[in-house]
Amino acid sequence: MSALLARLIDDAALGPPGRVPMGEALAAHRAAARDPAAGRFLCPASRFAELRARLVPEDLLDLGLIADTGIEELPETLETVRAEPRVRPSAVRIALPEDADQARAAAVTIAQLPADVPAHIELRRSPGWRDALDRLSAAREHGVPLGAAYRVGGPASEVAAFVSACAERGLPFTCTAGADRPVRHQDRHGFLNVLLAAACARRGQDVRRALERADPSGLAADLLALTGDEARATRRLLLSVSVPGAAAALSALSLIKRSPPDSASATG
Template sequence: MSALLARLFDDAALFPPDRAPMDEALPAHRDAVRDPVAGRLLCPASRFAELRTHLVPEDLLDLVLVADTGIDGLPKALDAVRAEPRVRPCAVEIAVPEDADQARAVAVTLARLPSDVPARIGVRPSPGWREALDRVTAARERGAPLGAATGAVSAPFIAACAERGLRFTCAGTTGRAARHASGHGFLNVLLAAAHAAAGERDLQRTLERTDAPALAAEVRAMPDGPGEAARGLLEAVEVRDLAVPRADLRRLGLIETPDAGEDMAP
């Protein structure tokens, strides 16, 4: 179970629409990363200078730099991150424009992307998205450390990534365990990734399930092999508040209950 859920949730608190204040987001992240399910902090390039002013000497944060200012400013932003010893750059995430042909936009992005850093390429559900995944896959097969990212995870997207052996990251609207009014839950996505890795392509029913306890029971019973395959496909779920999935996992008995006195999300 620990391997299946390890570092599953990346912290996207600094992003719209909430744009958490830095003096709230960093302390919350420091607290959350003591939990093995918590992953990396996502920081927009436009907020990295602000983040540096709130770091403390003891910090050593695993960071995903999100190129919200575009590909042109990425080399300078990466230099700033690498010059800061209190963060460890893990990856860059960059999304192509939503109104662009996705395949062409990805080709342009890949041609200009620094070659020495792992990158998540954000692909939109717009014309050319399958071909865009083909381009990312081809570049990865030539040795580039690449994966895909999406803010609108869907059954076709997960199946397409599985067909290409392409690891992906997705955005979670609230980080809830099961499907809800705003989108898919993280257990839905995790199980869909496991099914896709096993060769199943009809994933819509899994993504639409709302029975969190039953989903949790299926996750709990998952053997090591399928679990490793699922996480070999699903890198992370990006959530706005790490406390939400942590609390849901505890309620469902998938991680240990905190000690008395530790706060839990409502």
């Protein structure tokens, strides 16, 4: 499953709901980063100075920068980040205003983006969100390194609509989960549900059902059954999943990786 799981889990310990103290979050990330499924360390731009002060000479963090201080300040912030040799900025995440028309907000944001770093633009389920995806897709076709971002809480139908819309446009996305559970629990979609949903969207299968499933062995079996080409195609669509507890997520993922296939389970 290496093609499917490589760098899947981004570490969002600094964000809600936990908002882990910087020293604790950084220490946990250093330990977790040895796992091949570990991805970026996500840090708000407003806390980069705090992060920098706690780095050690041996650090080389793959950094996902959260543009929480506004897109106008992003070029200056990126210049500061690039001046720090112990971090490697690999993506910027920018949330569109919740109360704005998403298509218009996306157009304004795209026009202001720095050209030399991939950006993941977080959309809201507000009017214009599908048109916003069209704008992102069009900009990407013109060479802008763009992807979408989404918070996967809420009804499965809404999450499924977003995943399917990205698949229809060939638009890669990353998502933020509200917990580090691998499988759906109550109204929260686990990161394995999202991974299977992306695989189903690529194949035109039932995305909502993949999000609603709560059977760990069945999910594991269906993911294990993906061919190498299917796994790579899935990950070209789903770039990563951000969780507030990367260590716990990676531990849960290691259990899933050891799960034997279940021939009785069927995807979609």
